[in-house]
Amino acid sequence: MERTRIEALIAELAKKQGSGMYLKDFLLTWEKTDDEIAATFLAADALRALREENVSCRLFDSGLGISLFRDNSTRTRFSYASACNLLGLEVQDLDEGKSQIAHGETVRETANMVSFMADVIGIRDDMYIGKGNTYMREVAEAVEMGHAEGVLEQRPTLVNLQCDIDHPTQSMADMLHLIHHFGGVEKLKGRKIAMTWAYSPSYGKPLSVPQGVIGLMTRFGMEVVLAHPEGYEVMPEVEAVAGKNAERSGGSFERVNSMEEAFAGADIVYPKSWAPFAAMEKRTELYGRGDFDGIKALEKELLAQNAKHTDWECSEELMAGTRGGEALYLHCLPADISGVSCRQGEVAASVFDRYRIPLYKQASYKPYIIAAMILLSKFQDPAAKLKGLLEAGEKRVK
Amino acid sequence: MERTRIEALIAELAKKQGSGMYLKDFLLTWEKTDDEIAATFLAADALRALREENVSCRLFDSGLGISLFRDNSTRTRFSYASACNLLGLEVQDLDEGKSQIAHGETVRETANMVSFMADVIGIRDDMYIGKGNTYMREVAEAVEMGHAEGVLEQRPTLVNLQCDIDHPTQSMADMLHLIHHFGGVEKLKGRKIAMTWAYSPSYGKPLSVPQGVIGLMTRFGMEVVLAHPEGYEVMPEVEAVAGKNAERSGGSFERVNSMEEAFAGADIVYPKSWAPFAAMEKRTELYGRGDFDGIKALEKELLAQNAKHTDWECSEELMAGTRGGEALYLHCLPADISGVSCRQGEVAASVFDRYRIPLYKQASYKPYIIAAMILLSKFQDPAAKLKGLLEAGEKRVK
Amino acid sequence: MERTRIEALIAELAKKQGSGMYLKDFLLTWEKTDDEIAATFLAADALRALREENVSCRLFDSGLGISLFRDNSTRTRFSYASACNLLGLEVQDLDEGKSQIAHGETVRETANMVSFMADVIGIRDDMYIGKGNTYMREVAEAVEMGHAEGVLEQRPTLVNLQCDIDHPTQSMADMLHLIHHFGGVEKLKGRKIAMTWAYSPSYGKPLSVPQGVIGLMTRFGMEVVLAHPEGYEVMPEVEAVAGKNAERSGGSFERVNSMEEAFAGADIVYPKSWAPFAAMEKRTELYGRGDFDGIKALEKELLAQNAKHTDWECSEELMAGTRGGEALYLHCLPADISGVSCRQGEVAASVFDRYRIPLYKQASYKPYIIAAMILLSKFQDPAAKLKGLLEAGEKRVK
Secondary structure (H helix, E strand, O other): HHHHHHHHHHHHHHHHHHOOOOOOEEEEEEHHHHHHHHHHHHHHHHHHHHHOOOOOOOOOOOOEEEEOOOOOHHHHHHHHHHHHHHHEEEEOOOOOOOOOOOOOOHHHHHHHHHHOOEEEEEEEEEOOOOOOOHHHHHHHHHHHHHHOOOOOOOOOEEHHHHHHHHOOHHHHHHHHHHHHHHHHHHHHOOOOOEEEOOOOOOOOOOOHHHHHHHHHHHHHHHHEEEOOOEEEEEEEEHHHHHHHHHHHHEEEEEEOOHHHHHHOOOOOEEEEOOOHHHHHHHHHHHOOOOOOHHHHHHHHHOOOOOOHHOOOOEOHHHHHHHHHHHHEEOOOOEEEEEEEEOOOOOEEHHHHHHHHHHHHHHHHHHHHHHHHHHHHHHOHHHHHHHHHHHHHOOOOEO | HHHHHHHHHHHHHHHHHOOOOOOOOOOOOOHOOOHHHHHHHOOOOOOOOHOOOOOOOOOOOEEEEEEEEOOOOHHHHHHHHHHHHOOOOOOOOOOOOOOOOHHHHHHHHHHHHOOEEEEEEEEEEEOOOOOOOHHHHHHHHHHHHHHHHOOOOOOOOEEEEEOOOHHHHHHHHHHHHHHHHHOOHHOOOOEEEEEEOOOOOOOOOOOOHHHHHHHHOOOOOOEEEEEEEOOOOOOOHHHHHHHHHHHHHHHEEEEOOOHHHHHHHOOOOEEEOOOOHHHHHHHHHHHHOOOOOHHHHHHHHHHHHHHOOOOOOOOHHHHHHOOHHOOOOOOOOOOOOOOEEEEEOOOHHHHHHHHHHHHHHHOOOHHHHHHHHHHHHHHOOOHHHHHHHHHOOOOOOO | HHHHHHHHHHHHHHHHHOOOOOOOOOOOOHHHHHHHHHHHHHHHHHHHHHHHOOEOOEEEEEEEEEEEEEOOHHHHHHHHHHHHHOOOOOOOOOOOOOOOOOOOHHHHHHHHHHHOOOEEEEEEEOOOOOOOHHHHHHHHHHHHHHHHOOOOOOOOOOEEEEOOOOOOHHHHHHHHHHHHHHOOOHHOOOOOEEEEEEOOOOOOOOOOHHHHHHHHHHHHOOEEEEEOOOOOOOOOOHHHHHHHHHHHHHEEEEEEOOHHHOOOOEEEEOOOOOOOOHHHHHHHHHHOOOOOHHHHHOOOOOHHHOOOOOOOEEEEEHHHOHHHHEEEEOOOOOOOOOOOOOOOOOHHHHHHHHHHHHHHHHHHHHHHHHHHHHHHHHHHHHHHHHHHHHHHHHHHHH
C-alpha cells in the first residue's frame, strides 16, 4: 500500500520536476515556478514516505554539505544536518568568526577553497537588511565561476536557510503542513490566512518569516491578510510580489492594521513578532559604521515601540473570532508564550498548548523540505533517482 | 576460531537480551535487570570481536546520534562519537549555551525539534545535584510523547553519559574490564573491591563515579567496601541500592572511614576523589540563586576541607596491603598523579605507572559499552542483527 | 579513456609505493624517499581521477579521522575533512583549549583515549618553534605504543597539517600543481623557482611554508632560490636539507638577499611573508614564561622590522623580469593583496588577479594529497585497493 503511494508521488514528481532546478540555487521561493514549488513538495513527501518505510535515501556515498551560519541557530542546524545525513552528505561547518560585511575577493576565494568536495552549501544570514541574500548570491556566483573555470569538479548548490528577505525552508515547510492538514492544495483555495504581527518582549526578530509567508502562500488562491501595527511594515518589494502572486492565483492579498480584522473568519492564523523593516535597515547602517552605542539606543527604541502593542497577543478571544473558532494556529517556533517563556508574549499559553502537536508536526516538514531542495538541485531526473532508491530497497536501519 | 567465539557470544546474547530494553533509555544501571546488564556486556564483547575481525558493524545507513554535553568532556565525547560511528550514526551536537535550569516547555519542544531524524540521544549533565538525571528523564519523556503523538517517526533512546546520580557507561566499562581481567563473572564472586575517596587539589568532582561503582558492582557477589573521610558521604539512596544489591547477589557492602581498612586484602582498588554530596547540593542551590560569590566561597571551603585529607593517597604502602600486594588498580581517568599532574594527588606516580596499560584497557571498553547500549535499545532482536552482520561479512576497512 | 588513465596511474603507483609508508606517519617530506613522494603524487592523481569519474573512493565503512588544530584554520580543516570523507572516515575534532605546552603523561594518555576507533590523526601545531613537530612525534609515539601494548586495535597514523618546521600537505600540493602545470616531473628539471619573502602588514606568519617549499622542491633538479631581507633567515637545518637535496637531484639551492635577483629569469615565483626564525624562537620562550607583555613588545618590533621592507612586493615590474615575463605565480593563500586586503602587501592586485584561476587550482590539490597520505599509510597495497575501487565501480553520486 505504502509502496503504491510512494510510486504515485514519484510519478507526480516526474511530471512537475522540469529541468530548471538542476544546478540552481534555492534562494527565494518567488524565483521558482509553480511546478518547481510543487516538485519540491512532492519530493519532500516522497523522501518522508521512503524514510517511514525504512528505505535508505542515500544518494551520495560521500560528499560534504557545508553549513555557514552567520546567526545562531539550533533547529535550522539540525534540520539541515538531518537533510544532508538522509541523503548521504556529511555536514562541515564553516565558522567564520564575526565578519559580517562581505569583502568581494575574500568571499569568492573562501567559497571556492571550502567547496572542492562540497555538493551543497546551506547559509543562514538574516541579521542585516540588504546583506544576507546578497551574500548568498556572491557565494553562489563564486562557486558557479569556480565550476565553470575548472577549479571545482562539481557545482555546489545553495540552500537559503534564512536571509534578510525570505525564509524558504520555513515557508515551504509551513505550506506543506497546510497542504497535509487541509487535505490537498485545492482544499486551500479561498481559505483565509492571517499573517499577523504579535507582541514580543525581544526586539529585532527577522522579517523573513512574514515575508516568506506572504511571498509563498499568495500563490495558492488563498485570501492572505498581512496585519501589523503602523510602523511595522515589511519590505515593499515583497508585498509587491505577494500582490502579483495573489492576482495570478485567483486569491487575494491585503494589509490591515488590526489583528482582530485579520483573525476574523480566518482558517489559518500565523501571529509572529518581527522588527520594523526601517529599523532593521538603520541597524545595518549603524553596524556598518561600528556604532555600537547607536545600536544599543536603537534597541531601546524598538523595545519601547513594541511595548505600545502588548495587546497584539494571540488570545483565546481572538481565536474565537476565527472560522468556527477553530483556525489552525501556526508558528515557526520558538514562540514567546505569555506566562511561560515571558510575562507577556505572542500567544496565550492555553492557545499554544492546544496546538502543540500540530506545531511540532509543522516543524517536522523542514528537514524533508531541505532534503527535497538538495535533491532537486543536484539531479537532473530526481524522480528517477527516488525510483531507484525504492527499487533497490536498501534499508536505512538494518 | 574468532568466528566461533563471536557466534558463541551472539548465542549467549540471544538468551539474555529479553525484550525489556527495546526503545528503553539507559539512565541508571539499577533500573536494568541482571539479564539486561549481562546482555549489555555480551553485546559489547561481540561488537568488539566483530570490529577486531574487520567486520563492519553498521546497522544504520543513515541517522543521527544527538550529543548534548552540559559539562566539558573530551573522552566521553570521543567514546560516544566512536560508538555512533561504529553503528552508522552521525553525531550532531546540541550546543545549548549556558542554560542549566530546565524550563518545562522548552525542554519538550527542543527535544522534539532536534529529534526528527535522531535515533539516539547521549546526554552528560552531572554538575548539579538533583538536576542532571531529572533533565534526562524530561528529555526521554518528551521524545516518548513525540513518538506516541506521531510527531517523531522513531523513538530516539537516551544514553546517560554521566549524570548527578550514576555514570553507567563508566561503571559498565569498568565492570567489563574486571570480568575480562579476572576471567569471567564467576571469578569475581567473593573478591574484595575498595571504592575509596582520594585526595585531589581540585574540588567538585562528581559523585557519579563512586555511586555508579557501588550501584553496579554490588550485583556480582563481591565484597564491596566504600571508604571516605567523614563528611564525604555519597547519596544515601544509592547506598541503599548497593546494600540491597549485595544482599541479593550474596556479596556484601559496607562503608568505612579508613583507606587502609578498605585496601587491606582487596583484590581491586578504585581510589578516586569526589566532592561531598551535601556540598554539591548546596552548590546547586547557590547556582539556582545566581549566587556566584557564594559558589566561590563554597569552593574555598571545599578545597580547605580536602586539604585535611592529603594522606588519602593511593600509595605503594597502601597497595602493599592489598591481596598479595597485587590488587588491580582502577581509575576512570584522568587521575591526579602526585608529582606529575599536581604536587599531591590521588595516587603515587609509581603506582599509576605500573598500571598504565590496564588503565588504558579499562578505558577501551567504553565505546563498546555505549554501542551495546544503543544496539540493545534500538533493535528488538539484537543478537539476530549481529548474526546478520557476521554473515554479511562487510568489511569495515576494505 | 579515463579508465585507461586511472589504470595507468594505479600501475605506476604499484611500482612506487614500496612498503615503507604502511603504518608510518607523514611528518616531514624529507623523511620520505623519492619513490614515496612519487607514490603520494600518483595516489592523489588516481583518487582525483576516480572522483571525477564518479567512482566512490570509500575504503572505510566506518572509522574516525581525528583533527587536532592548535591554531585556527578554515582551509586546512576543510581539506582534511574532505579527504577523510572521500575515504569514508568521519572527522572528530579534539578541542584542547588553550594548553600549548605538552605534558608528557597527558599527551600519551589523551592520544590513546581518543584513538580507540581512530584510523588517522591530523594535527596542526605551527605557532611555537620547537613545539609543533615535537608534539606530533609525541602523539605518534603514544599511539604506536598503545597499538603495540594491545590498547588500540589499530595504529592511527599521523598527517602533519602544518608544524613549525614543515607544511607537507601544502608543499606537496604545490609540487603536484607544478607537475601538472608544466606537464610532468621531467619538465621541471633546470627550471628556476624563486621562493621569496614578501612584505605583509601582519607579523608572525609561519616559516613552515618557505621551509616546506625548499625542503621539497630541491628534490626535482630545479634551480631553487630562497630570497629574503637580512634578518629573515629560516631554520638552518632545513636549508641544509635543501642543499643536500639539490645536490642529489642535480639542481641547485642558493640564498640571496634580493627579490629582483630571485625573480630574474624565474619560471616559478612564490613570494610569501614569514616571520624571522630567531623572532619566532624568542616568542616561544616568552610564551613559555607567560610573558604576554614581552610578546606584545616583540610583536611591535616585528611589525616595525617588516615595515622596513615594504618594497618586497610581487609587483608587475618584478614579474616582467621573470622568464618571458610569464613565470607561474604561486601562493598558499590567503595572500595579502596590496590595495585589496591591505594597503601594502605581498603582491600587486593586478598580478594576483591574473593568476587567480591557477591559484585556486593549486589549492585544489590539497584534499587529494591528504587523502593520498592517508591511503598510503593505512594500506599495505594501496594500488590494489584503488584497483578494487575502480573495478567495483560504486558510484559516489547515484
